[in-house]
Amino acid sequence: MNANSPSVAKAQNLRSRLREATSAAIIDAAEGTFAERGLNTATMNEIAAAAGVAVGTLYNHFKDRDALLAALVEERRSALLEVMDEFLDQPSSGDFASDLKELVHRMGGFFDQHRRFHQILHQLESGLNTAQYPETAACSPKMRGELHLRLEKIVKRGVKTKALRPEFAEYYPTLLLGMLRSMRMRLLELGKLDERLPVDEIVRFFMHGAAV
Amino acid sequence: MNANSPSVAKAQNLRSRLREATSAAIIDAAEGTFAERGLNTATMNEIAAAAGVAVGTLYNHFKDRDALLAALVEERRSALLEVMDEFLDQPSSGDFASDLKELVHRMGGFFDQHRRFHQILHQLESGLNTAQYPETAACSPKMRGELHLRLEKIVKRGVKTKALRPEFAEYYPTLLLGMLRSMRMRLLELGKLDERLPVDEIVRFFMHGAAV
Amino acid sequence: MNANSPSVAKAQNLRSRLREATSAAIIDAAEGTFAERGLNTATMNEIAAAAGVAVGTLYNHFKDRDALLAALVEERRSALLEVMDEFLDQPSSGDFASDLKELVHRMGGFFDQHRRFHQILHQLESGLNTAQYPETAACSPKMRGELHLRLEKIVKRGVKTKALRPEFAEYYPTLLLGMLRSMRMRLLELGKLDERLPVDEIVRFFMHGAAV
Amino acid sequence: MNANSPSVAKAQNLRSRLREATSAAIIDAAEGTFAERGLNTATMNEIAAAAGVAVGTLYNHFKDRDALLAALVEERRSALLEVMDEFLDQPSSGDFASDLKELVHRMGGFFDQHRRFHQILHQLESGLNTAQYPETAACSPKMRGELHLRLEKIVKRGVKTKALRPEFAEYYPTLLLGMLRSMRMRLLELGKLDERLPVDEIVRFFMHGAAV
DNA sequence: GATGAATGAGGGTTCATTCAT
C-alpha cells in the first residue's frame, strides 16, 4: 500500500494544514462576529460570511454553534494561560510589585491584542448565556477558574511576603479582573477602540488605592 | 350625568390601582426573568408565566418587549438615583472617606435589594444587546451616564479636598462600578446568592489599595 | 303589578329607543371603519372607539364581529331595496329609458349617500371574505342576489318591450353594477371622494355604448 | 483553481435553475392561495403547503409576505403588459373596432389563463389592503395605472378617428376594466370557474350598448 | 347595560441545523 508513502504523507500534511487554516479562519471570524454583534445576536450565516465560507463549512469543522464558541474560548484561553504560565514558572524577581506589574502587563497585552475576545469574556461572565451553550458552559467557568487560579497564586505570594494585606485577599483576583474588564468597556464606550488598557495605572491603583 | 358620580370615580380609582399593580407585577417578573434567563433568552411567555398573566396582558401594559425592558430599567434607575441624590444633596460631612462610604453603602444597599437588576445592568453594559432594543438603547446609557455623573461628582469633591489623587481620577467611577459589579458576579458564581456586597471592604480597597 | 303601567311602558320605550340609538351608532361606526380600514383590518377596538363606546358594548349589541358586519349589510340592504322597490312597484312610465334612468338614479343616490357602504360591498363581492364571516356569507350574496333580481326585472321589461337586445341580457345587471362599482373606485382613486356617480352618463353608455 | 471549471459552472447553473423553479412554484402557490383564501386570510403556512415547501423557504426567496405578493403582482403585470404592448406597437388595422376587439381579446385571454390573478387584482383595487402591504402598495397602483394607460391610448385613437364619442371617454378604460372584472366575479359566483370571459359580447356592448 | 383589562389561539418571521449536489 502507498498509504504511508512519503508523497501521501506530505499530501495529508498539506490537507491537514489547510484544514487547520480554515478552522482558524472560522474561529477568527467567530471572534469578530460574536464581539461585534453579541453572543446571542451573531448568526451562523454572519460568521460564515465573515470567514468567507458557506454555513455548511462551519458544521464540517465544528459540531454546532456551541462547539464553535467553546473552541474559540478554548483557543484563546490556552494562549492566555500560556503567556501567564511562562511568567509564573520563572522564579520571582523578589519584588512583588514588579512581579505583579509584569504579570498584569502580559494579561493586558493579551487582552489588547484580542480585544474582541475580551469583550466576549465579558458577555460570558454573566453566566446567563451558558445555560444555552452547554459546551461553552463547561469551558467558560473553567477558563475563569484558571485565570483566577493564576492570580490567586501571585496574590498568595504577595500575602506571604507581606506585600499585600491578607484581609480581603480572596477577592483581589476578582477585583483585578473586574477593573480590567470595566476599563475595557469604558474605553469602548468612549469610542477609544484602539487605546490600550492603562495597565500601570491599574496596578498602581490596585496596590495603593485612590487616596493620597 | 353619573359619569362623575362618586361610585364611578371610585370604580375608576380601583381599576387604575389594579392596573398599576399589574404593571408592577409584570416589571418584577420581567426583572427576575431577564436576570435569570438572560436578556436575549428570556421570552415574553416566560415573563408572562412568571407574572401569572397571559402574554397578551404584557402587551396591554407595554408596547413591546423593548418597551418593557426600558420601563424596567427606568423604574429602577429613578429609584437608585433618588437614593443617591438624597445623599448628594446633603452638605458634606467634611470627611471624604465617610461621605464616600455612605454613598457606596446606599448604592450597595440598593443593588443588594435589587440583585436581579444589578445583573441586568451588567448585561446591558456591553451595549451589544441594546442594538436590538432601541428604546432600551436610549435608556441604558443614560442610566450609566447618570450613575457615572454622581460618582464623578463625589470624586471631584475628593480631589478638590485633596483626599484623592487627581492622576487617574477620571476612571475612578468606572473602577468603583466595575468592582461592585465583579463582586456581585463573583458572589453569584460562588452560589452566595443572598450575601451582601462587602461595601466597607470595597471602599477601603478603593481608598488604600491592597498593599500593606 | 305595575309592569304594564303607562310609566313603566314609557320607561321601557325610552330604554328600547336608547338601545336602538346605540345599535345604530355602532353600525354607523362599523360602516366607517370597515370602509376606511378594510374589512379585514378594522378591529373591534377601532369600531368601538369610532362609536364612542367600549368594546364590551359591541358584544352587548351584536353576538360577534361577523354578526355586526351582517347587521350592517342587512340594515343598508333593506334600505336600498326599499328605495328600489318603491319605484319598481309603480306602473311603468311606458318609456324604458326613463324608467331605467330613474331606477339607476335611485341606486346611485343611495350609493352616493352611503359611499362607505358601497366600498364595503365591493370588498364583500369577491366572496373571499365570506369564508371567514359565515353570517355575512349568508347575507352578502343574498343582498347581491336581490339587487340582481331587481335589475333583472327591469331588464326583462326592456327586452319584452324590445327596448333592449336580448342576446347578452342575462349579464346586463352584472355589467351595470360593475360599472357603478368601478366608477366609485375610480373616483376614490382620483381623490374625488365627494363627487357623485355620473349616473346619466352611465345609463347612456349602458343603452348606446361608446360608439358614435 | 476549479472555481471556474465546467463542472462547477454546470452545478451553479443547475442550482440557479432549481432556485428559479422554486421561486416560480412559490409564486404560483401564492397566486392560488391569495385568490382562494383572500389577500388577508391566506397565511404563509398555507402558501408554503401549497408550494410543497416549508415556511422558511418562502423567506429564503422573498423578504416577507409583502415582498412575495409584490413579486407575484410584478410577475403577472409584466406578462400582461407585454402581451398588450406587443399589439399596441403594431400599426393599427385601420378599423378601430377590430383593433379594440383584438386588444381586449388579448387581455381576456390573459385573465382567463390567470383567473386567480384576475381575482387578486380585484382585491387589490380597493386599495385598502395595500395600506398594510407597503411594497405591494407601490406596485399595485402602478400596475393599474399602466393598464389604464394602454386603454387610454387606444381610446384616444378611437376618439381621434371618430370611432368613439369623446364625451365620457376619460372613463371608458375604467368601465371596460370594470366590466371585465364584474364578469369574472359573476362567472365565479355562478360556479362557472372554467368558462372564458365573453370578450366579443363585452366589446360589442362597449361599442353599442344594450339598446336595440 | 357599560366598561376595559385579561385571555390565548394563531399569524409572520428568524435562524440553527441538515443534506443533496
Next chain:
DNA sequence: CATGAATGAACCCTCATTCAT
C-alpha cells in the same frame, strides 16, 4: 470537503372575545 437551499421549532406580537366590576 465545500456549498447553500430547505427545514421547522420557537419567538414576538395581534386581536376577537370574555367577564368581573
